């Protein structure tokens with residue numbers, strides 16, 4: 001198809017040496033780090049995507065992406081992680097019962113081991129989005145990631161809060177889809193299923209409630225991720241080409257992680273899925289238990305039109321500033337939603353500078 005941006009393209013980053021660094025987790029999954037190096041740098045930045053997206057969020061060729069912004073702004077050694085939630089892997093659409101505890105316990109410690117093999121003891125700053133942010137913070141606050149200089153969390157951190165409609169979906173969605181409809185995962189491309197299949201019918205039904213645009217994949221993503229028309233971003237903040245290829249950036253997704261998120265929403269903060277799970281006995285049942293011991297600087301970012309995790313990061317900021325005073329900052333992004341702070345057409349003007357300024361405050 002002419003003019004279509006190919007998936008997984010690296011064309012969005014120029015003037016950097018790019019290398020791939022596959023590694024394995026302790027529970028046997030193959031994951032990957034991609035390094036974008038322009039020069040040696042004392043401060044390494046690691047980018048972490050969210051559920052069903054991938055490192056592609058940070059290297060999109062149609063706008064000035066975060067990797068390019070950081071490279072140009074003096075952070076000349078940037079890494080992007082693809083962990084088990086990445087749409088570059090099949091893990092989330094094949095049968096599994098992974099929880100965010102698995103990611104906190106297995107994915108990030110393994111990623112950091114691989115990263116440290118290459119960068120030694122240089123400072124590491126992490127910028128993470130969505131459930132990548134939540135699970136990374138669980139790993140950090142669970143004591144699995146010593147020596148992280150700073151973490152920037154977009155949309156959500158340790159206190160996931162969602163709109164009422166999303167609460168209903170979190171509670172009733174997994175049994176409804178798995179046991180009644182027989183769908184093990186949801187795909188923004190369901191509208192392209194053969195006519196009259198249940199996937200096609202579901203997408204048609206959802207599109208009937210979404211008249212805000214004519215991109216059916218966008219309607220499905222709103223249904224999958226939040227409460228709003230659209231739910232994940234402000235349309236005005238996206239380039240048309242980004243809006244049209246959103247199903248490339250945020251793809252099909254299993255629904256088991258939703259069970260863990262539902263439990264955390266009910267608890268009001270990050271908790272272990274199954275306190276009796278011996279595989280994760282080294283992680284706390286309550287991820288805020290040891291918050292006072294965390295020395296990492298934290299920037300909580302949120303759009304003021306966040307219709308996926310609403311005011312999660314504002315509430316989290318209040319909680320963390322009491323427990324770890326002086327180490328936590330909050331930036332509210334006017335006119336932004338959940339995902340557009342990363343993929344928006346003007347993110348390099350309105351969002352990335354705030355991230356970069358925070359990083360620079362940590363190194364001076």
Ligand SMILES: [Zn+2]
Nearest residue numbers: 213215218230
């Ligand atoms: Zn749309």
